[in-house]
Amino acid sequence: MPKYNPSKIEKKWQKKWQEQDLYKAVDFDKRPKKYIMVEFPYPSGDGLHMGHLRSYCSLDALARKKRMEGFNVLFPMGWDAFGLPTENYAIKTGIHPAKVTKDNIATFKKQMKSIGLSFDWSREIDSTDPKYYKWSQWIFIQFFKKGLAYQSKMPINWCPSCKIGLANEEVIGGKCERCGAETSRKTLKQWMLKITAYADRLIDDLEKVDYVEKIKRQQINWIGRSYGTEIDFKVVGSEDVINVFTTRADTSFGITAMVIAPEHSLLEKLITKENKSKVKAYVAASKKKSEFERTQLDKEKTGVFSGSYCINPVNNEKVPIWISDYVVATYGGGAVMIVPAHDKRDYQFAEKYDLEIREVISGGNVSKQSYIDYGTLVNSGQFSGLDSKTAIEKITVWLIKNKVGKKTVNYKLRDWVFSRQHYWGEPIPIIHCQKCGVRSVPEKDLPVKLPYVKKYEPTGTGESPLADIKEWVNVKCPECNGPAKRETDTMPNWAGSSWYFLRYIDSKNDKKFAAPEKLEYWLPVDLYNGGMEHTTLHLLYSRFWHKFLYDLGHVPTIEPYQRRYSHGVVLAEDGRKMSKSFGNVIKPKNVVDQYGADTLRVYEMFVGPFDQMISWSTEGVHGCFRFLNKVLALFNDESKITGKNDKGLITKLHQVVKKVDEDLDSMKFNTAIAAMMEFVNIWSENNRVLSKKDAQIFLSILSPFAPHLAEELWSSLDNKQSIFKQPWPEYDKKLIKQEIWQLIIQINGKVRDKVEVKQGISEKQVKELALAQEKVQKWLNNKKPKKIIYIPNRLVNLVV
């Protein structure tokens, strides 16, 4: 009897599949198309992670099933290879980032192939390839031409000791990750993308896609659209006006202070002489804090009085103007009206600085805590007695009439800072000419290649390392031919990943990012799977780029992804993140060497619900290995596959086919495998046999999960063609109906008895049967049930 030797059969079939070109997606094929995509990985030096594989194995199973169902499946893979870790590694080791990237990609690809993933490698892409980033740059130029890419002064994290800009991730507790020095903020001119211009559509078009509700929620909350009122507060003794945005105009009569952000444009004018030094010190201190720190609710609020006042238009009261860093400069005009009685943060602020807490909405006890719910207005002049909702409307109308306010919409979403002062990214294709100004690089000159140099260390001035490469920076202006300089900032890692799903469709095209007919055929992506951690930023960014391209007529669909699904993280056995520093990383290669790729695949899918976080368990892997061994043993046992008609087992088989079919489509990989295990356990029982034909049906449903073993057993049954060229089996709807089912008899909701009954039994019969049971009689104790509830095919509940 041949023993299960995964390494031998897996290599054999991987080779054969490659020779047969089994997974090639065919442009314009007559079969219906199915575009299934998993997020392309960042090829880090650590190699493929178990978390990557969880997504790849599961979606691979689905892709395989869809091919068997007759779809023309596009299931591609590529590399999101620009980024900070590679650059930092290169600086540390002196190995060029291009070389690091190339090596890492080779490792990743080899590992993927060893798992038997059915990617169409002919469409492979690499975001660091000039042939690829040419089009990232081209899209940027389109943004620039439409005025959606613009320059603005923005703060970055700055380490005064290392003299480099830092990513948020590199700032830990306000200190530089590398040297421990206290970081500050440095303002630089940065390229921005105007994503806010698409805010409404990014919310509204979610109605057109089938993302799970929680993902939609996160997108909507991130954009944070709120309808409200803008109110003008005149500064006392000046012509200046402070605009404030509020969603709670009904609380206007409770305003007892005004607070502006330290970055507010009127700040300088508002400070009175006696408060100058205090304010200056406060502003300097707040510059050191990150926005995250500043807005944390649990932290104690700080602030200083400016010395100035403004006028509350609804009651003409004089209101003191304060400065506090919990106010965000970029949201709602950078000023907040303080209504201590009806806002949590305002309440804290008022208690600390002894401001008046004036109740204007009844319903709570504002001497103890803020009352933030809607209610009835009090102490609000002519508006007293109204409910909050009506009052918001009426007060807003009053403000508009008196020309001191208007209705507005506000978004939490901010424009996208698109500049990075790093070497390992796509150069921004812009030329700065002293005479002509800012000009985009002519499209015929694309790509602007990243110069291959030995030195890519930071410059010390905050500028990109590219700024030091004089021969690259100095160019002629494309318009006047005079002396000009290249933009030295590069794009963020997000750039390449914002449109890569389009490039897979036509990855070799050098005239366009993709041919329109091919885009027409393949778009949208039918299913896009990736990590939970990408459901706000990456997803939003790529939707934004796609919509922009749609507006220019370059893509045929409004949305890029029809369905988005997110998988949970894979933690280590100890419940912590798999990390080198914890020493708890499980390498895919070791598992493949010991158990084979099929076992690893089955385990990755069996371990738990796909969308939830799971912990790795080496012992669990062993269980999956045992399952595959049992399958092999059954097929090696001639007495198990005969022509006999085992009706009970065939019914079970068709039930499993149905279960696997439905579970795969709804991404419930774990229960699909559990059902197959259950079936194999029953089949293994004495005297349980299948016909060859039925045994092959089982192989078909197993094949997406354990492709190598299924293909091996399939060929051992004298089949010449690959199992993946076979149609997906259909189940017999008549066969799976149970003739007998178990009636649960409950008394007051507790199970007291179980009886087997025939399909089609009437309600009356069920009730009579239930009452006739000995146990039921005992529990009823001669009493008559008050009520009888019958759930067909399930249970009957007698209420006493």
Add this chain to the structure above:
RNA sequence: GCCGUGGUGGUGGAAUUGGUAUACACGCACGACUUAAAAUCGUGUCCCUUUAUGGGAUGUGGGUUCGAGUCCCACCCGCGGCACCA
């Protein structure tokens, strides 16, 4: 803190979406095979009382319902995101 999400045996989890809680798998215990171990096979395995019957249990507390892991309210804990990690 804000937004999202989760909490079920010793462990990973299942539960027809309001209808038998603990499928499947791991681990453990006992048995078979073996000189022995591993592997494999078989039996058992939520807790309490028990010959049986019975009672209790899905993070905690309350509620709705004939019936709640599932719905509602409050609280506790874990995880992801928070805009320059990808």
